[in-house]
Structure formats: structure tokens, C-alpha cells
Amino acid sequence: MRYISTRGAAPALEFDDVLLSGLGRDGGLYVPEAWPDLAPGAIAKLRGRSYVEIAATVMQPFLGGKIAAADFAAMVKDAYGTFRHQAVVPLKQIDHSLWLMELFHGPTLAFKDVALQLVGRLYDHVLKARKQRVTIVGATSGDTGSAALEACRDRDAIDIFILHPKGRVSDVQRRQMTTIPSANVFNIAVKGTFDDCQDMVKALFNDHAFRDRVNLSAVNSINWARVMAQIVYYVAGAVALGAPDRRIGFSVPSGNFGNVYAGYGARQMGLDIAPLIIGSNRNDILARFFNNAAMEITGVEPSLSPSMDIQVSSNLERLLFDLYNRDGAALAAAMSDFRKTGKLTAPRQTWGQVDKLFGAAALTDEQTIAAMRDLYRRTGELIDPHSAIGLAAAEAKRTDPETPIIALATAHPAKFPDAVERATGQRPALPEHLADLYDRPERMTVLPNDLNRVKEFVLAERHD
Ligand SMILES: *Cc1c(COP(=O)(O)O)cnc(C)c1O
Numbered sequence: 001m002r003y004i005s006t007r008g009a010a011p012a013l014e015f016d017d018v019l020l021s022g023l024g025r026d027g028g029l030y031v032p033e034a035w036p037d038l039a040p041g042a043i044a045k046l047r048g049r050s051y052v053e054i055a056a057t058v059m060q061p062f063l064g065g066k067i068a069a070a071d072f073a074a075m076v077k078d079a080y081g082t083f084r085h086q087a088v089v090p091l092k093q094i095d096h097s098l099w100l101m102e103l104f105h106g107p108t109l110a111f112k113d114v115a116l117q118l119v120g121r122l123y124d125h126v127l128k129a130r131k132q133r134v135t136i137v138g139a140t141s142g143d144t145g146s147a148a149l150e151a152c153r154d155r156d157a158i159d160i161f162i163l164h165p166k167g168r169v170s171d172v173q174r175r176q177m178t179t180i181p182s183a184n185v186f187n188i189a190v191k192g193t194f195d196d197c198q199d200m201v202k203a204l205f206n207d208h209a210f211r212d213r214v215n216l217s218a219v220n221s222i223n224w225a226r227v228m229a230q231i232v233y234y235v236a237g238a239v240a241l242g243a244p245d246r247r248i249g250f251s252v253p254s255g256n257f258g259n260v261y262a263g264y265g266a267r268q269m270g271l272d273i274a275p276l277i278i279g280s281n282r283n284d285i286l287a288r289f290f291n292n293a294a295m296e297i298t299g300v301e302p303s304l305s306p307s308m309d310i311q312v313s314s315n316l317e318r319l320l321f322d323l324y325n326r327d328g329a330a331l332a333a334a335m336s337d338f339r340k341t342g343k344l345t346a347p348r349q350t351w352g353q354v355d356k357l358f359g360a361a362a363l364t365d366e367q368t369i370a371a372m373r374d375l376y377r378r379t380g381e382l383i384d385p386h387s388a389i390g391l392a393a394a395e396a397k398r399t400d401p402e403t404p405i406i407a408l409a410t411a412h413p414a415k416f417p418d419a420v421e422r423a424t425g426q427r428p429a430l431p432e433h434l435a436d437l438y439d440r441p442e443r444m445t446v447l448p449n450d451l452n453r454v455k456e457f458v459l460a461e462r463h464d
Contacts, residue, residue: 001064003030003224006321007335008328015066016126018224019119020134020217027335028328029317030224036061038235038269040244047239051088052077054239055118055232062228067125075125079117082107084433089114089233091240092409094379097401098394100387100409101237108176109412109431110307111259112147114233115226120151120158122225123217127157135214135462136160137204139197142169143307143411146176148219153182159462161186163197163454166446172415172430172437179440186461192449200451210455214462221258222314230262231269237406238271249274249405251394253386254286255308257315259408264319264357274403277359279393281305284362286313291360293351297342304365304385304419307411323350359397363389372423382428384411385419 003018007028013021018030038058046054056073063072080088085105092100106113127134136158138148145162152160162177166189178187190197205211205218219226238248250273252260263276280287281303289295300311317335323346324331338344346354363371368385371392375381383391387409394407413420413428421427430437447453 001036001062002033004033004328005030006317006328007332009332015062015064019122019126022218022220022223026328026332028332029222029315029321031318031321032062035265035268038266038271040270043235043239043244043271046235051232051236052080054236055080055229058232058235059228067122071125075121076118079121082117083113084431089236091237091406092381094375094381094391094407097404098391099237099241099404099406100381100383100391101233101406102409103233104384104409104412104415106147107150107433108143108146109415109434110143110147111408111410112144113150115229116147116151116219118229119219119223119225120148120155123152123219124155124157133157133159133215133463134217135458136217136219137163137201137458138218138220139163139194139201140169140177141165141194141306142173143415144221146173149177149180149185149187151219153180153185155184159184159186161188161458161461163188163190163200165189165194165197166191168194172417174444175437175440175442176434178442178444179437181441181443184463186457187444188454188457189444189446190449190454191446196449200449200454203451204455204458207455214458221256227258227262227265227315227318230259231265233408234263234266234273235271238266238273241404241406243271247272247274247403249277249394249398249400249403251277251279251390251397251405251407253279253305253308253390253393253408253410255310255313257286257313257319259410260358261315261318267357274398274400274405275357275359277361277390277393277397277405279389279391280360280362281308281368281389282362282364283309283311285311286316287360287362289316289346289360290355290358293346293348293355295338295344295346304368304416305389307386308389319354320344320346323347323354325350359393359399361393361396363392367392369419369423372420376424376426382413382420382424382426383409384413384416386410386416388423 005028103111
């Protein structure tokens with residue numbers, strides 16, 4: 001199994017290199033040269049198996065022999081052992097043909113744990129085999145930071161530094177990061193905005209001397225292994241509801257297009273799924289793309305679903321690669337044009353095929369609140385604003401009422417208690433493992449918005 005860059009000018013890599021490399025040297029994203037085949041016979045064999053068994057089986061071909069099967073199975077078991085539900089990602093039936101898949105039973109209560117809990121272990125494993133260490137530096141406006149810290153804590157080959165804007169993340173979000181007592185975890189509260197934090201991280205990656213000295217790395221949403229780990233729950237959900245004998249639909253609240261691209265991957269592997277429904281908030285560049293065959297940048301505005309407040313969905317490039325018939329040079333030209341003009345029109349010859357595979361709807365904050373309230377009234381269920389967008393998009397855009405549909409629930413309602421309370425009058429409680437979050441000691445370092453001070457801190461604190 002080899003991976004190639006969407007811009008066609010970086011070397012093809014094997015799984016272990018693609019895991020550690022992130023972005024290609026040509027600025028492209030890595031994708032499999034060919035999708036592994038998941039034939040109906042193989043899908044039927046997954047019936048009745050646990051999530052851990054399905055995960056090990058579905059992901060195995062992506063490793064290309066670079067990680068021993070027994071080691072990988074142990075990592076998968078360990079990663080999903082951190083989830084607080086026996087089914088890992090349980091399905092909850094809403095009505096005769098609509099299900100919610102709860103992807104939020106991991107340590108930080110958001111779906112990012114599903115991929116990151118495994119990716120942290122894969123990183124550690126590959127680095128130890130190579131006798132290397134890395135320094136991971138990232139910026140967060142909330143959710144991603146805690147999921148990355150939980151995934152990398154206590155791993156021998158990793159030091160992780162997460163920058164957040166001081167006083168500008170919620171109390172729950174900050175405490176989820178700052179109460180981790182591990183010696184390889186460093187929280188930096190920057191006296192500045194999220195953009196300041198992100199600019200500093202970019203500057204660190206552009207400082208090649210620093211980058212090489214600390215072996216700088218990132219576990220951001222373009223990392224291939226995250227997509228790979230997310231393919232699993234599409235397969236597991238479809239199998240639970242009758243695949244391969246029955247076609248299943250999915251609806252996905254989307255920001256960076258990472259989650260929904262994994263669904264596209266499952267389809268490319270052979271899983272029979274209905275057109276993937278994409279839910280956006282007011283930052284609706286994806287919905288506009290799928291409805292108009294053209295993408296145009298506008299500003300980002302804050303919404304009730306902050307994890308989807310995104311201007312350009314980075315993982316969309318992986319789908320565009322197929323739209324450009326896997327012609328890396330043509331896509332590179334289109335992306336460079338897009339950067340200049342803020343506009344990209346989908347190629348006409350291929351649009352017809354891809355368009356059939358997706359549907360999209362955008363919701364305002366008011367519609368999001370209404371969706372949360374409506375579900376609560378009908379069923380008594382509390383859901384978070386991101387999950388509500390997926391659910392409402394499913395109901396608005398599904399084409400065949402006889403095909404069962406799974407709406408992916410991406411965050412626990414207690415992660416967004418204010419919005420849930422506004423919609424339903426109920427304030428969701430944190431699950432038991434976080435119930436004492438407010439009593440745990442916090443640990444963070446406050447630094448000025450000054451690149452050199454951040455650099456000095458990383459150099460002084462990292463382990464050799
Ligand atoms: C990150 C996130 C999303 C968006 O996922 P993408 O893969 O970026 O599309 C949706 N909901 C929640 C709760 C998230 O944390």
C-alpha cells in the first residue's frame with residue numbers, strides 16, 4: 001500500500017512515513033494510491049463482531065505490512081478501551097428509520113478521540129521502532145487541543161505543547177487541557193487571540209533550524225491516519241443495520257471535511273451507502289460547494305457550533321483530487337488559482353459522478369436551536385449543536401425514506417451546556433469521569449504573544 005500526494009510532486013510514501021509526515025512536501029495531502037477492496041463477503045464476515053475487531057480488520061490493508069498485525073490489534077484494543085461505552089460508538093434509535101451514532105464516549109467527549117486515541121499510540125509505536133522522538137506543537141480554540149493532549153499524554157517518544165488564547169476558551173475546555181498531570185504535556189496560555197496562536201505555530205514550522213532541532217510534528221486534521229480510523233465507524237454502523245444486504249445512509253456535521261471524507265472512503269472501498277449528507281452552520285462553504293459546484297471564500301463568523309467555524313475545509317482537497325481525475329498538476333494549478341482569487345469551480349466532466357454522492361444543507365443558529373428543542377420534545381434526548389446540525393440535515397436532505405439513516409453525533413451535550421440549556425431548558429451534566437473537573441489542579445504557563453518566548457519555552461522544557 002502506497003500513498004500519493006494530491007499535488008503529484010511529492011514522493012509516494014508507505015504507511016509509517018505518511019503517518020509522521022502530515023502535509024506533503026509539495027503542499028498536497030496524501031491519499032491511498034488505490035483503495036483497498038471491502039467486498040460484500042468480507043463485510044458479511046464482520047457481523048456480530050466487536051468494534052475493536054471490526055477496526056483491526058478494516059484498517060489492516062492500509063498499513064501495508066508496516067506494523068505487525070499483533071502490535072496493531074493491541075493498539076486498537078487499548079485505544080478503544082479508553083471509551084466509556086461497551087459498544088465504543090453506540091447507535092441510538094430515534095424513529096423507525098433514523099439513528100444517532102454516538103461518537104463522543106472517548107476521554108474528551110468529542111468524535112476526534114476516535115481517531116486521535118489510535119493515532120497517539122501509532123505515533124509512539126513507530127517512533128520507538130525508529131528510536132526517534134518528536135515535539136508536537138499545536139494551537140487550539142477549544143476541542144482539538146484536549147483531544148490531542150489526551151492522545152499523546154504519557155507517551156515516551158512525544159512531548160506535546162498546545163497553545164490556547166488566554167481567557168478565550170471555555171472553562172470546561174481549558175480545564176480538560178490544564179488538568180492533565182503528565183510530564184510530557186505542556187499548556188501555553190498566550191496573551192493574544194487564536195489567530196496569534198496559530199500564526200506562531202506556522203512560524204515555528206517555517207523556522208527550519210528550530211523544526212529540525214526539536215523534530216517538530218503535528219497531529220492536525222489532514223493526517224492520513226485520522227481519516228483511516230474514521231472509516232471504521234461507517235462500516236461498523238452499516239453492518240449493525242444490515243450491510244451488505246441493505247443500503248445505509250449517513251449524515252455528518254462537517255467543518256474540515258475530514259469526517260465525511262472518511263465516509264466517502266468507505267464507499268470507495270465498496271460499502272453500499274446512500275449519498276452522504278453534509279450539515280454546515282452559517283459558515284457554509286461546503287454546502288455552497290455541493291449545491292453550486294463552486295467554492296468561494298467568505299469570512300468566518302462565530303456560531304453555536306464552533307468546531308465547524310471554518311473558512312476552507314482542508315480535507316476537501318482529497319475529494320477534489322478525484323474530481324481532477326487524480327491529475328496532481330491540474331489540481332495544484334487549481335489550488336494556486338483558488339488562493340489568488342478565492343474561487344474554485346468544479347471540473348464539469350467529473351462533477352456529475354461526484355455530485356450524486358453528496359447532499360448538503362446549512363443551518364443558522366436559530367435552526368440549530370430549533371432542531372435541538374424539537375428532538376428533546378419528541379424523544380427527551382439532549383444533543384449538542386454540532387450533532388443537531390447533522391440530524392436536521394439528515395431530515396431535510398434524505399431522498400429515500402426506506403433507507404435507514406445514521407446521523408453522526410460528534411460531541412457530548414455537556415461539552416456545549418449553554419446552547420443545550422438555551423434550546424431545552426436542561427443543563428446536561430458532565431459524565432462521571434469528568435465530574436470532578438473543577439476540583440483538579442490546573443497546570444499551564446502564561447506567555448506573551450512573542451514567538452521567541454514560546455521557542456525558548458519549548459527548547460527548555462522538551463525532553464531529549
Ligand atoms: C471537529 C468537529 C467537527 C467537524 O469535523 P470535520 O472532520 O472537521 O468535518 C464536528 N463536530 C465536532 C463536535 C467537532 O469537534
